[in-house]
Amino acid sequence: MAFSLDLKRVLISDSVDSCCKTILQTNGIVVDLKTKLTKEELLAEIPNYDGLIVRSATKVTADVIKAGNKLKIIGRAGTGVDNIDIPAASLQGIIVMNTPGGNTLSAAEHTCVLISTLARHIPQAAASMKEGKWDRKKYMGSELFGKTLAIVGLGRIGREVAHRMQSYGMTTIGYDPLVPADEAAKFNIEWMELDQLWPKADYITVHTPLIPQTRGLLSDKTFPLCKKGVYVVNCARGGIIDEASLLRSLESGQCGGAALDVYETEPPTGVSGQLVQHPNVIACPHLGASTVEAQTRVAKEIAEQFVDAAQGKSLFGV
Ligand code: NAD
Numbered sequence: 001m002a003f004s005l006d007l008k009r010v011l012i013s014d015s016v017d018s019c020c021k022t023i024l025q026t027n028g029i030v031v032d033l034k035t036k037l038t039k040e041e042l043l044a045e046i047p048n049y050d051g052l053i054v055r056s057a058t059k060v061t062a063d064v065i066k067a068g069n070k071l072k073i074i075g076r077a078g079t080g081v082d083n084i085d086i087p088a089a090s091l092q093g094i095i096v097m098n099t100p101g102g103n104t105l106s107a108a109e110h111t112c113v114l115i116s117t118l119a120r121h122i123p124q125a126a127a128s129m130k131e132g133k134w135d136r137k138k139y140m141g142s143e144l145f146g147k148t149l150a151i152v153g154l155g156r157i158g159r160e161v162a163h164r165m166q167s168y169g170m171t172t173i174g175y176d177p178l179v180p181a182d183e184a185a186k187f188n189i190e191w192m193e194l195d196q197l198w199p200k201a202d203y204i205t206v207h208t209p210l211i212p213q214t215r216g217l218l219s220d221k222t223f224p225l226c227k228k229g230v231y232v233v234n235c236a237r238g239g240i241i242d243e244a245s246l247l248r249s250l251e252s253g254q255c256g257g258a259a260l261d262v263y264e265t266e267p268p269t270g271v272s273g274q275l276v277q278h279p280n281v282i283a284c285p286h287l288g289a290s291t292v293e294a295q296t297r298v299a300k301e302i303a304e305q306f307v308d309a310a311q312g313k314s315l316f317g318v
């Protein structure tokens with residue numbers, strides 16, 4: 001990059017590890033940490049800043065961007081930038097960047113835990129123990145060994161999930177329009193088209209961004225193509241598995257159980273909330289990246305990327 005950004009003041013508006021603030025300050029940037037701002041408060045604050053750092057709670061909508069008449073850069077301490085209106089930012093010449101790999105391992109590990117807890121009904125069994133029960137029959141599980149895991153989205157997280165679940169003896173199949181079959185084979189994933197993949201899977205896990213092409217990948221059209229009793233996991237973005245269809249499939253038994261980390265509405269209300277309450281759903285409050293290691297990594301990475309931008313170094317995560 002041949003130019004440097006004039007970054008004097010940065011607002012961190014979500015809970016980001018404190019090393020982010022420290023790194024920015026050490027490099028001469030004034031930083032304010034103001035979390036849980038209402039939309040009105042954010043609109044009032046944003047004109048004071050050259051840069052903004054968020055996680056997922058702050059919605060960086062077109063009106064926030066428009067109000068940020070000094071804004072030059074918006075950073076996501078995480079992967080998905082779906083809470084940032086990128087076209088609006090681009091129109092205003094604002095750089096949007098994320099930390100693509102910083103939470104990959106945590107999200108992958110979380111997915112693997114969700115798959116194994118689905119197989120053994122761990123949360124339900126643990127809750128029954130707290131109620132003083134000793135119910136060994138009700139929570140009969142199944143082995144993962146020999147089962148087929150379908151991975152939709154063979155990017156950073158999808159590949160790490162495959163690697164880990166193969167150690168349980170699972171067969172891994174997958175689909176990604178941008179990853180050719182020979183590339184998938186390097187990760188011991190058999191690439192196939194979705195219509196071939198659905199009927200083969202005992203477990204399905206999705207690891208794509210939420211974009212028009214991935215919204216409702218599992219839906220009333222595709223659930224019937226799956227094995228009866230298929231288990232599904234969504235640790236990517238709410239809406240990739242259509243929530244109303246998932247609820248219907250759980251009710252009919254077409255889906256045997258779901259593990260959800262993300263929802264169409266966060267915190268979950270409406271259908272998202274009904275899914276959380278379903279006995280065959282294991283629900284977490286968007287914890288995929290919530291580890292000490294991932295949070296330290298993404299906070300450090302986004303701060304360093306901002307400093308690089310201010311110092312005219314080449315940019316990463318743009
Ligand atoms: P990535 O960009 O490395 O991989 C995404 C993959 O999806 C890419 O390979 C892409 O080609 C593929 N893809 C795009 N369209 C597709 C389609 N129509 N069908 C199948 N595949 C398609 O991203 P990643 O780092 O692996 O993250 C995956 C998802 O997980 C993102 O939505 C991210 O926001 C989310 N995420 C969630 C958490 C959490 O806390 N739950 C944490 C980290 C990431």
Ligand code: MLT
Nearest residue numbers: 055056077078079080289
């Ligand atoms: C992400 O896209 O990085 C995740 O949703 C994790 C987060 O909440 O930051």
